[in-house]
Amino acid sequence: MAYFPAFQFRKRYYKGIIMSDQNSTILVGIDGGGTGCRVAIADADRNIIGTAKGGPANPTYTPQQARDNILAAIDAARLDAGLEQTAINSARAYVGLAGIRNDTDAEFIAEILPFAQARVVEDRATTVTGALAGGDGAVAAIGTGSFVARSKGGKTGYLGGWGFRLGDQASGAWLGRNLLERVILCAEGIEPHSDLTRETLARYDDDPHAIYEFGNAATPAEFGKLAPLVVDAANKGDPTATAMMRDGADYIVKALNTLGYRPDEPLCLTGGLGPHYTNFLQASFARQVMMPKGSALDGALLLASRMGDAP
Structure with a gap:
């Protein structure tokens, strides 16, 4: 930690x-x-x-x-x-x-x-x-970056927050970068296309080299601008987007478990992306999601x- x-x-x-x-x-x-x-x-x-x-x-x-x-x-x-x-x-x-x-x-x-x-x-x-x-519970703060925390009895443990290059799992930047990786794999024929990957490739004029140029220069915030594409597609049942959101939700659950979280404790999903993971969490965790108090x-x-x- x-x-x-x-x-x-x-x-x-x-x-x-x-x-x-x-x-x-x-x-x-x-x-x-x-x-x-x-x-x-x-x-x-x-x-x-x-x-x-x-x-x-x-x-x-x-x-x-x-x-x-x-x-x-x-x-x-x-x-x-x-x-x-x-x-x-x-x-x-x-x-x-x-x-x-x-x-x-x-x-x-x-x-x-x-x-x-x-x-x-x-x-x-x-x-x-x-x-x-100031009370007990857990927070998964998921925006352009990410971290997960649990407070109990006045003590708080944290996981994550290591930045885009080494961490920020489930974050907007992480989703955007992973989306482009999957688009490249689809363009090479290694993975099957979905509506999301086809539409994303079209944003770069169907040219994987344009994705390469973007990826080499993009900031975390610029990668993060692609995250809404993943969220929208996942809500429509796109298999690529759904798998990515589930991967992010799995990370949140693993981090919470590592911190000793119990599924009867309050759980806040904050940040621009956090609430969108609610429907992809395990049911025992999703039931505990509450609106942030502040x-x-x-x-x-x-x-x-x-x-x-x-x-």
Whole structure:
């Protein structure tokens, strides 16, 4: 099981202003990834008073841009809440970002944040906390990438999250890449065509070499754009698409079993693709699927409220 530590810091000076670490009543939640970031500001009871959206915030690929976009979104949310900068300076914040893999990554973001107290973690923690509202259960977060988690008794185990090259099974990028692999096999006569593979090949002018060129340069997000083709075809009974969705569902089940999941526990399938796997899961798992109780941003605010004043 992969484990990536969180980075926590307490900051007393920002732009020459002395800040108090005590009795903060402003909470800030931040959720960010490769396509954008969201910020919510709330009072001590987690009543949201200001929100904003910003640009990409994954520090892995564009680190300085991520920092700039996060700061811009924080300021936009502050203005939306009608708060002075001093209120933000004394706030508690929980920040969940894709691409945070170690303390160095977390500190790179944390050092520019204007808050009195903040915690910077990978976005898996905020996603799971939001979906389960801090309670017990399991989450399969399946979007462009993927991970599976189970929370029990205040402890959470994670599997996956290793990225497109080494993992992200069942994800949109994984489906798109596997679809093109199957199309190539069909074009070579090794596997039989289905409506899905024929239609996909036609998107590339019936030229496998065009698929080759695309595949060599495509990003995970670009592969992921093919995933809706698989979902739609599977819902219509296409054998190729159905087999792919079942493969993805089998991975989810294996990961849950590895984490010790029991089929009487709540199960949330989140992300743009996650809910589409419900009909392909084993019946004992599908029965436990429930709507997420909240988003990753809700999770960030809940975790910020639990930070307290202890160092």
